[in-house]
Amino acid sequence: MAAVDLRGVKKSYAGTQVIHGVDCAIADGEFIVILGPSGCGKSTLLRMIAGLETVTAGEIAIEGKVVNQIEPKDRDISMVFQNYALYPHMSVYDNMAYGLRVRGVTKSEIDTRVRRAASILELSALLERKPRQLSGGQRQRVAMGRAIVREPKVFLFDEPLSNLDAKLRVQMRIEIKRLHGTIRTTSIYVTHDQVEAMTLGDRLIVMNAGRAEQIGTPMEIYLQPATTFVAGFIGSPAMNMIPAQIDGSGTVELPGGARLDFGEAIRPARALTVGIRPEHIEIVRPHTALFELGVELVEALGADSLVYGRLGAGGPPLTVRLAGTPTVSAGDVLPLGVAAENIHLFETESGKRL
Amino acid sequence: MHKRVIFGNKLLPYLLLLPQLVVTLVFFIWPAWQAMVQSVLVEDPFGLSSRVVWLENFENIFTDPNYLESLKVTVIFSVAVAVLALAAALVFAVMADRVVRGATVYKTLLIWPYAVAPAVAGALWGFLFDPSIGEVTYLLRTVGIEWNYLLDSDQAMILVVIAAAWTQISYNFIFFLAGLQSIPKSLIEAAAIDGAGPSRRFWTIMFPLLSPTAFFLLTINIVYAFFSTFGVIDTITRGGPGQATNILVYKVFSDSFRALDLGASAAQSVVLMVIVIGLTVVQFRYIERKVHY
Amino acid sequence: MVENRPWVTILSHAVLILGVVLVAFPIYIAFMASTYTLEELLQGRIPLLPGGHFIANYAEALVSGVSGSSSPPVGLMMLNSLVMALVICVGKIAISIIAAYAIVYFSFPLRMTCFWLIFVTLMLPVEVRILPTYKVVADLGLLDSYAGLTIPLIASATATFLFRQFFLTVPDELTEAARIDGAGPIRFFFDILLPLSRTSIAALFVIQFLYGWNQYLWPLIVTTKEGYYTIVMGISRLIHVVDIAPSWNLVMATALLAMIPPVIVVIVMQRWFVKGLVETEK
Numbered sequence: 029m030a031a032v033d034l035r036g037v038k039k040s041y042a043g044t045q046v047i048h049g050v051d052c053a054i055a056d057g058e059f060i061v062i063l064g065p066s067g068c069g070k071s072t073l074l075r076m077i078a079g080l081e082t083v084t085a086g087e088i089a090i091e092g093k094v095v096n097q098i099e100p101k102d103r104d105i106s107m108v109f110q111n112y113a114l115y116p117h118m119s120v121y122d123n124m125a126y127g128l129r130v131r132g133v134t135k136s137e138i139d140t141r142v143r144r145a146a147s148i149l150e151l152s153a154l155l156e157r158k159p160r161q162l163s164g165g166q167r168q169r170v171a172m173g174r175a176i177v178r179e180p181k182v183f184l185f186d187e188p189l190s191n192l193d194a195k196l197r198v199q200m201r202i203e204i205k206r207l208h209g210t211i212r213t214t215s216i217y218v219t220h221d222q223v224e225a226m227t228l229g230d231r232l233i234v235m236n237a238g239r240a241e242q243i244g245t246p247m248e249i250y251l252q253p254a255t256t257f258v259a260g261f262i263g264s265p266a267m268n269m270i271p272a273q274i275d276g277s278g279t280v281e282l283p284g285g286a287r288l289d290f291g292e293a294i295r296p297a298r299a300l301t302v303g304i305r306p307e308h309i310e311i312v313r314p315h316t317a318l319f320e321l322g323v324e325l326v327e328a329l330g331a332d333s334l335v336y337g338r339l340g341a342g343g344p345p346l347t348v349r350l351a352g353t354p355t356v357s358a359g360d361v362l363p364l365g366v367a368a369e370n371i372h373l374f375e376t377e378s379g380k381r382l
Numbered sequence: 383m384h385k386r387v388i389f390g391n392k393l394l395p396y397l398l399l400l401p402q403l404v405v406t407l408v409f410f411i412w413p414a415w416q417a418m419v420q421s422v423l424v425e426d427p428f429g430l431s432s433r434v435v436w437l438e439n440f441e442n443i444f445t446d447p448n449y450l451e452s453l454k455v456t457v458i459f460s461v462a463v464a465v466l467a468l469a470a471a472l473v474f475a476v477m478a479d480r481v482v483r484g485a486t487v488y489k490t491l492l493i494w495p496y497a498v499a500p501a502v503a504g505a506l507w508g509f510l511f512d513p514s515i516g517e518v519t520y521l522l523r524t525v526g527i528e529w530n531y532l533l534d535s536d537q538a539m540i541l542v543v544i545a546a547a548w549t550q551i552s553y554n555f556i557f558f559l560a561g562l563q564s565i566p567k568s569l570i571e572a573a574a575i576d577g578a579g580p581s582r583r584f585w586t587i588m589f590p591l592l593s594p595t596a597f598f599l600l601t602i603n604i605v606y607a608f609f610s611t612f613g614v615i616d617t618i619t620r621g622g623p624g625q626a627t628n629i630l631v632y633k634v635f636s637d638s639f640r641a642l643d644l645g646a647s648a649a650q651s652v653v654l655m656v657i658v659i660g661l662t663v664v665q666f667r668y669i670e671r672k673v674h675y
Numbered sequence: 676m677v678e679n680r681p682w683v684t685i686l687s688h689a690v691l692i693l694g695v696v697l698v699a700f701p702i703y704i705a706f707m708a709s710t711y712t713l714e715e716l717l718q719g720r721i722p723l724l725p726g727g728h729f730i731a732n733y734a735e736a737l738v739s740g741v742s743g744s745s746s747p748p749v750g751l752m753m754l755n756s757l758v759m760a761l762v763i764c765v766g767k768i769a770i771s772i773i774a775a776y777a778i779v780y781f782s783f784p785l786r787m788t789c790f791w792l793i794f795v796t797l798m799l800p801v802e803v804r805i806l807p808t809y810k811v812v813a814d815l816g817l818l819d820s821y822a823g824l825t826i827p828l829i830a831s832a833t834a835t836f837l838f839r840q841f842f843l844t845v846p847d848e849l850t851e852a853a854r855i856d857g858a859g860p861i862r863f864f865f866d867i868l869l870p871l872s873r874t875s876i877a878a879l880f881v882i883q884f885l886y887g888w889n890q891y892l893w894p895l896i897v898t899t900k901e902g903y904y905t906i907v908m909g910i911s912r913l914i915h916v917v918d919i920a921p922s923w924n925l926v927m928a929t930a931l932l933a934m935i936p937p938v939i940v941v942i943v944m945q946r947w948f949v950k951g952l953v954e955t956e957k
Contacts, residue, residue: 080571099678101577113568117590126586127576178576388782389860395781399789402774405830410796413807420807474694477687484688490945491695497937499889499907505914505930506701509708509923515716517704551698553952560953580683609802613891617911631802638806639896647806654803662798 031056031214032077032182036086039072039238047072047238049086057212061229063219065261069238070218071186077216078184079103090181106175107184111191112167114159114174120146121155124173131178138177145173148210149203165196169203176211185217189224201227222262226250234258252372256379259303259372265334268309268346270302271376280373283343286319288371300382303372306334306349309364317363321346328353335362414655420648439649448625449633449650456629459543460607467547467603468596471554476584478555479562489559496552500545501613507545508618531619535626538619542627545618546611553606554599561595562588594668601665605658630654702931709733709928716923728924736928746913749929752906755824756888757936759905762825763887768879771834772872776864778835779842780850797832801893809896819900828886828893834879837951841875842868878951881944885937906933 032054039047047069054060062070075081077088079100087094095103106127114123121142128138146152149169159167168188175183185204189197205228208215219225225232226246234242234249234257242254253259259267273281280288280300288302312318323337335348335356348364356362373382421439425432443449478488495503510518513530522529531537565588573583612631615621621628621636628636634654638647708716711726737750746752778790801808808827817823845868853863894908904912910933913926941948 078571078575080574100571100575101579101678105575107572107575109568109572111566111568113566113572115569115573115587126573126578130577130582174572174576389780389863391781391860392783394860395777395783395786398773398777398781401770402793402830402835403789405770405826406792406796409808409811409827410799410804410830411792413804413811414799416807416810417804470694473690477690477694480687481684481691484691488691488695490942492691492698493945493949494938494941495698497885497941498934499891499937501889501891501907501910502930502933503701505910505926506705508914509927509930510701510704512923515923548698548701556949556952560949574678580678580680609800612802613889613907613911616891616895617914620915634802635805635892644806651803651806655799658800658803659798 031058031091032216033089033092034073034077034086035089037073037076037083037088038085039069039076039081040084045084045238047076050233050235050240052233052240052243054214054216056214059208059215059217059228059230060233061217061219061225061231062233062235063222063225063229063261064235065220067237068235070220070235073235074184074186074216074218077182078105078107103182104180105182105184106178106180107186108168108171108175108188110187112159112171112188114167114170116159119156119158120151120162120170120173123159123170124177127174127178141177141179142173145176148176148207149173164192165200168192168200172204172207176207179213181214183213183215185215187219188217189219189221197221197224204228222264226262234261236261252381253303254381256301256303256374259374263305263307265306265347265349267303267305267372269374270304270339270344270346272300272302274298274300274373282319283339286340288318299376301374301376301379303374304366304370306347308370309346309348309366311350311354311362312365314363316365318365321348321362321364323356323358323360323362325358326356337362417648417651417655420644421652423648424645435645439645440653443646443649443653446646448628451625452628452630452633455539455625455627456608456631459539459546459611459627459629460604462539462543463546463550463607463611464600464603466543467550467554468599470547471551471599472558472592472596474551474555475558475562476588478559492555493552495549496556498549499613500549500611501617503545503549504542504614504617507541507548511541531623533623535623538623538626542611542614542618546607546614550603550606554603557595557599558592561592565591597668598665601661601668605661608654608657608661702934705927705931709924709931711924713920713922713924717920732924732928733932736925736932746909747901747904749906749909749932751902752904752909753932753936755821755903756905756907756933758821759824759890759894760884760887760936762821763828764880764883766825766829767831767834767883768876770829771831771879772838772869772876773864775835775838775842776868779839780860793830793832793835795832796830797836801828805892805896812897817897819898819903821903823897824894824903824905825887828890834883837875837879838872841872845871874947874950877944877947881940881948882951884940888937 034050034052034054037047037050038045050073052060062073064070072081076083079095079098083096088096090103090105115126118126124142124145125138128141133141142155143152146155149172151166151169151173154162154166154170159170162170171188188204189200192200201224204217208228217224217228229246231243231245232249233240236255236257242249242258244252249258250262253262253267256269260269270282272283275281280302282288282302319339321335321337321339322341323335325336327334327336331352333350333353333356335350337346337348338344339346348362350356374380375382422434422436423432424435424439474492478485478492481488498506510516511529511531513519513532516529519529529537531541569587569591570583573587578586608629609631611629612635615627615629615632619627621632630650631654634647634650637643637650641647707723707725709732710729712728712732715726736748737753738748774793778786778793812818812823812827815823817826849867850863853867858866889907890905891908891911894903894905895911898904898908906929910926910929913929914921
């Protein structure tokens with residue numbers, strides 16, 4: 029039995045469908061990240077699981093029970109909001125205790141739970157303060173504390189780190205991961221940041237325009253992206269997308285004249301997009317090179333260098349990431365090669381992987 | 383508070399301030415000063431001479447049973463108006479905040495009474511409750527209540543309170559609604575997830591966050607009831623029956639223009655001034671310390 | 676959905692509709708009453724449907740006035756009210772905006788004194804200083820004149836405060852850019868500050884128009900000649916007639932006429948008005 033089960037979940041607003049059927053079975057204790065750009069529907073999906081939005085079609089089940097009609101307060105969930113949503117007129121202690129008080133938990137039990145959560149999140153010294161006296165990171169921890177004390181079946185996170193500065197974000201990311209290691213509650217986490225997704229998620233749901241384009245572990249998604257969207261979204265700098273043609277005999281022709289032979293025939297002949305990650309391209313000896321790069325610009329970052337240029341002579345743009353600081357400058361022509369397993373083929377029209 | 387960037391002209395600012403300062407000095411400060419001076423004088427009946435009596439006028443009015451009665455009536459009146467106008471406005475604001483469809487229509491329909499002058503409100507409600515042909519009088523009669531505010535003091539008070547509160551409800555409604563809408567939706571959602579039902583959410587989350595607005599409105603409503611309701615009283619009861627609705631501001635008017643007792647009316651004016659200043663100071667100081675979220 | 680209780684929404688609508696009805700009830704009755712003759716009204720309770728004398732009553736009130744009430748035609752009173760409201764409104768906005776400009780954008784000796792002097796007017800509504808102000812106006816010979824009706828009410832701190840509040844939020848960079856571009860204080864005011872203040876001016880227009888139109892006590896004491904009566908103060912004269920029953924049908928017609936201009940102003944400019952009210956709170 030899955031901890032949270034999404035079956036054909038759809039959402040429409042006034043006739044416009046915004047979520048086109050999402051299916052996913054989330055296991056007990058799993059940390060699943062819903063990743064996607066702004067407007068892809070990830071927050072909407074989360075709010076449907078929370079019960080803050082109604083489900084137009086399909087079912088959401090928590091521990092086997094369908095919850096579509098059940099109010100948020102009866103779903104046994106906790107939520108961490110993007111802007112923390114702390115009650116400004118209550119102290120940190122009261123903020124964390126509120127949900128327990130509403131449920132009629134005994135005073136001593138409340139005290140035990142609040143103090144335990146406070147010590148896990150290093151908030152013990154701040155219990156009497158009001159939210160406006162806290163920094164952003166502290167407020168975020170109080171929001172998490174409020175979620176923890178209720179000991180719910182599911183934690184929901186709605187882009188909790190977006191309002192923090194970069195350094196704090198890294199710190200809090202580690203805290204969340206640590207927390208999940210200690211309290212193994214099923215967690216559903218929404219973000220647009222792929223680094224957060226890759227580091228925190230046991231599995232990712234990558235969403236685009238209301239569709240779950242791929243569901244898998246971070247590594248699966250990185251190594252075997254299912255669509256051009258997923259391929260381009262994960263990985264920085266983004267995967268190179270090269271338009272190409274395949275003829276009926278399994279040979280892919282790249283602009284600039286390079287040919288890739290796949291042996292088996294892939295029918296029918298059509299337009300393809302060839303995807304290669306910048307980090308998977310290496311400089312090779314000229315006679316084993318797959319193609320050549322006309323270098324236009326080099327960015328030396330210290331640990332790596334990013335080389336921007338064009339495939340062949342005047343072909344499509346290509347980015348290559350090389351380790352260290354090789355002597356490359358604008359105007360050079362580099363012979364490049366790629367391992368076969370790092371070449372991804374996508375059908376141009378549908379975006380799907382071949 | 384001052385801008386960082388300041389123009390250097392020396393004469394211009396005085397010129398810009400001149401109109402307002404002139405009117406303020408001539409029609410505000412000078413008369414107020416006159417009232418204060420007058421309040422410590424007693425003039426002879428012909429207005430030819432006067433002598434300084436310091437606080438004697440004040441002693442007189444505070445021992446005058448009519449004045450004390452008027453004070454009591456004013457307090458009852460203001461509290462009643464404030465409570466009625468605030469409670470009704472809060473209920474409407476909470477409901478208006480909840481509904482999604484028709485919110486703008488309701489808002490417009492509940493706001494427009496603010497445009498009605500208290501005197502006109504008095505005329506309308508006085509007509510509704512007229513002892514002989516009032517519509518509500520008729521309805522009350524059908525349930526066995528005899529209504530004649532010209533004779534019954536309590537009824538007179540009820541009538542003027544309703545008439546005075548009627549236009550204030552709109553004013554309070556605007557502020558309460560703005561206050562409710564400034565509460566972030568995520569707070570309500572968080573409370574809902576925490577398990578609080580609508581009633582609990584209102585009392586533990588929304589009402590505390592509304593309290594600065596409520597307090598501000600309380601002082602405004604009391605100032606309104608003290609001073610701006612002259613028109614209501616004059617149109618319906620003229621202070622009657624007897625002294626039943628003779629609020630302080632009405633008494634000042636009667637004593638000034640009808641009884642022509644200058645010393646006493648000046649003293650009453652000064653007392654009113656003190657009350658207004660007190661209320662305004664309380665309001666401003668509270669707002670200074672208002673909690674900002 | 677926060678919660679799944681549809682009856683709560685139904686209840687909310689019910690309460691709101693009840694509120695709207697209660698609030699509109701006096702108007703409804705007043706309108707009905709204004710369409711009958713006095714005899715019909717005095718006979719019994721007011722009917723809930725309109726009578727047939729709508730045009731007749733309103734025409735009579737507007738043009739010939741209400742007989743026996745020592746009151747001029749309502750049309751004349753409305754004109755007086757309009758003049759009073761517009762003069763107060765425009766006057767207040769004009770002198771307040773330049774006063775606020777002076778206080779915020781200039782530094783000069785006595786700046787804070789002037790500020791407090793203006794502030795003090797907030798605490799002195801006309802009802803509090805009624806007799807001495809009357810005396811000043813009488814001494815200046817301004818009784819029974821438009822000047823007497825309007826000028827004493829033209830200085831008030833609310834408008835100055837609103838403008839001051841607004842000016843403080845205008846970024847300093849704008850002023851600096853204007854100065855670099857060569858604008859002096861007057862140009863800056865007219866070309867930049869004034870256009871930016873449009874919303875505040877609109878909000879204040881509504882509030883001050885209402886204030887001027889709805890004045891009761893002041894016109895009551897400052898006018899002795901009928902020709903200067905305003906409609907809001909005139910209503911009580913129509914009601915408190917001696918020896919005869921008030922012409923309620925015409926009184927109601929007058930009341931409704933007295934309400935229409937301010938209500939129109941509020942409804943048409945509702946958005947600015949609400950914004951302005953909430954701003955003055957701060």
